[in-house]
Amino acid sequence: MTKAVSRAALKALPLAISLTLSAGLAHASDAEGEFHGYLRAGVGSSSEKGPQSCYDLxxxxxxxxxxxxxxxYFEGGYTKELAKSDNGVSWVGTLWIDAYKNGSDFGNAKPEIAKAYVEAKGLDFLNGGTAWIGKRYYFRPDIHMLDLQYINLNGTGGGFDKVGGFGPGKLGYAVFKDNDTNEIDATTGKVKNTPAAVRQNFIYEGVPVNENGSVDMAFTLISAQGDNRHNGWQFSVFHKQDKVFGGANTFGIQYGVGPGTGIGGPCCDRIGSSGSTTLGSDVTRLRIFDNLVIQPTAQFSTEFIALMQRDKSDAQGSSTWTTLGARPVYALTKNFKLQAEIGTSRVTQPNGGDALRLTKLTFAPTLSMGEGYWSRPELRAFVTYGKWNDAATAAVNASNNSGPVYGSKTSGTSVGIQLETWF
Incomplete structure (x- = not known):
């Protein structure tokens, strides 16, 4: 075997192991465990030819x-009860992998461990709560239309979930170690600093406040470990109203300071996990949103979003993102839907220049597992049109995965097909 072939085989080995694991787990019965995951994939072209273009500020x-x-994007894996104590405590293990590629072909996407943790469920001294340690997804509700996990507490750590005995709600506490690396001086090879932070999360959820309505609260305290780094925090309150025209409404208010804003964090500047500990207390983020999903009839459903987010700092000034959007869906048959989505966003510039504006409109005939808004799998064809102002041209070109294909133009169209499923 040549060295080139050997290197190629070694690079392919993690993917082969992951696929073998997934295939084997997918055939496991419910008695043995559960296989769950998420997948989206597709392909398209733009009005400028070449790859599909996406419209984003x-x-x-x-x-x-x-x-x-x-x-x-793919994520998926296996959850299995490992053992059960005589007193009924269930010991459950979870292992997931994920793979991401910023393009239409997974190609050489590198599989990584997304979850690897063990829980002890039904502990009497936690009033039926759960203890856990490992790497996991943790308290990450989202606004589906925007793929915005408005709070995301993922990470590696340990804690307690849904502990009873503390009033009308359930209490959760977890501690995580974020950005757990050292900065190495390239010349001397010595450790010069660290971006690491200890993150403590406190959750109080499911507090009934009105008929079919409840409140969740989440507080994060971030302690920087590096020299000349900064601590931070965030506090979020969410009100969820169930049984609203067959759906639910979530209203949220969030405020973060320094690394508590999530800015410079592991993904998408999400509030909850530690952002960059180089950010001081002058850096703040305020977010207010309302997200409504309704299903008034079996055939008709719609998601709405209204959001305002203001970022401030002494160095960068203030910038505010506001957005409004809707995704109406009508099922013509049990397995065929017509979907549309319109969203408009505006971002003010700290320097006082013209605000960036972008509007996106999509029409998507869809084959679906069922009529409901959340029914998946979905196999979609789509036509998407984007329109933006001159001030937004550079931002649209910079955020487009296929490069600055639009030049000085202020509109574009893309067509394609896509699947989305969770299981």
Whole structure:
């Protein structure tokens, strides 16, 4: 075997192991465990030819995703009860992998461990709560239209979930170690600093406040470990109203300081996990949103979003992102839907220049598992049109995965096909 072939085989080995693991787990029965995951993939072209183009202002914003996702993503894995104590405590293990590619082909996307943790469920001294340690997804509700996890507490750590006995709600506490690396001096090879931070999360959820309505609260305290680094915090309150025209409404208010803003964090500047500890207390983020999903009839459903986010700092000034959007869906048959999505965003510039504006419109005939808004899998064809102002041209070109193909133009069209499923 040549060295080139050997290197190629070694590079392919993690993917082969992951696929073998996934294939084996997928055939496991419910009695043995559960296999769950998420997949999206597709392909398209733009009016400028070449790859599909996606319309986004980048920076502190998120894009409207129907017919406007130019990437490929998979996450999935296995959850199994490992053992059960005589007193009924269940010991459950979870292992997931994920793979991401900023394009239509997974190609050489590198599989990585997304979850690897063990839980002890039903502990009497936690009033039926759960203890856990490992790497996991943790308290990450989202606005589906924007793919915005408005709070995301993922990470590696340990804690307690849904502990009873503390009033009308359930209490959760977890501690994580974020950005757990050292900065090495390239000349001397010595450690010069660290971006690491200890993050503590406190959650109080499911507090009933009105008929079919409840409140969740989440507080994060971030302690920087590096020299000349900064601590931070965030506090979020969410009100969820169930049984609203067959759906639910979530209203949220969030405020973060320094690394508590999530800015410079591991993904998408999400509030909850530690952002950059180089950010001081002058850096703040305020977010207010309302997200409504309704299903008034079996055939008709719609998601709405209204959001305002203001970022401030002494160095960068103030910038505000506001957005409004809707995704109406009508099922013509049990397995065929017509979907549309319109979203408009505006971002003010700290220097007082013209605000950036972008509007995106998509039409997507869809084959679906069922009539409901959340029914998946979905196999979609789509046509997407984007329109932006001159001030937004550079931002649209910079955030487009296929490069600055639009030049000085202020509109574009993309067409394609996409699947989305969770299981």
């Amino acid at each position: 980048g920076g502190n914003t998120m894009k409207y995703r129907l017919g406007n996702e130019c990437d490929s």
